Amino acid sequence: NAGVTQTPKFQVLKTGQSMTLQCAQDMNHNSMYWYRQDPGMGLRLIYYSASEGTTDKGEVPNGYNVSRLNKREFSLRLESAAPSQTSVYFCASSPSPGTGLGNTIYFGEGSWLTVV
């Protein structure tokens, strides 16, 4: 019962380095999301993919890019990491977009990223 799997779990980057956070779900969900969680700020949506082949910006997309590689995988790339991107990143998936009744959003366990 893997659910949503994201890697790596922990990463330290130097300012200006690039990296990709990988996410895969095995629940045949159509929609996938990337959130960041910061103390006192709650969860904020970076990008989402309502269905395979589509991606859209969320609340805080600057400095990030995403790729919906296939139905299972949704990656998040930091092209030039900045200290402001130090955060905990969560990948999530759901059968369809939004929060309709029965549309449970499942989260991964998080990736802790520190940019120094």
Next chain:
Amino acid sequence: TQLLEQSPQFLSIQEGENLTVYCNSSSVFSSLQWYRQEPGEGPVLLVTVVTGGEVKKLKRLTFQFGDARKDSSLHITAAQPGDTGLYLCAGALLYGGSQGNLIFGKGTKLSVKP
């Protein structure tokens, strides 16, 4: 920017006490969800409410969606140490929101002491 305001931000109580957490907004939501998050893990969905005035119960947890669909509350009866965690409300805007853009409150950190 539409916001979901959660209160209180922190809550520390003794086992057996009752508590209520609030989630308020000036915006109308088509639906609202409550999640619980434990340290080192992702949020886990507790409930979804979609109808104004709706009340849902999950064991000792009671969730209510406001009549105008702008607010919600979570009431825990006889809290136990296992209820400790971060409680998050999240909503999909009825108007002006983009598909898939779920707005989260900042959370209420609950600590239940034995």
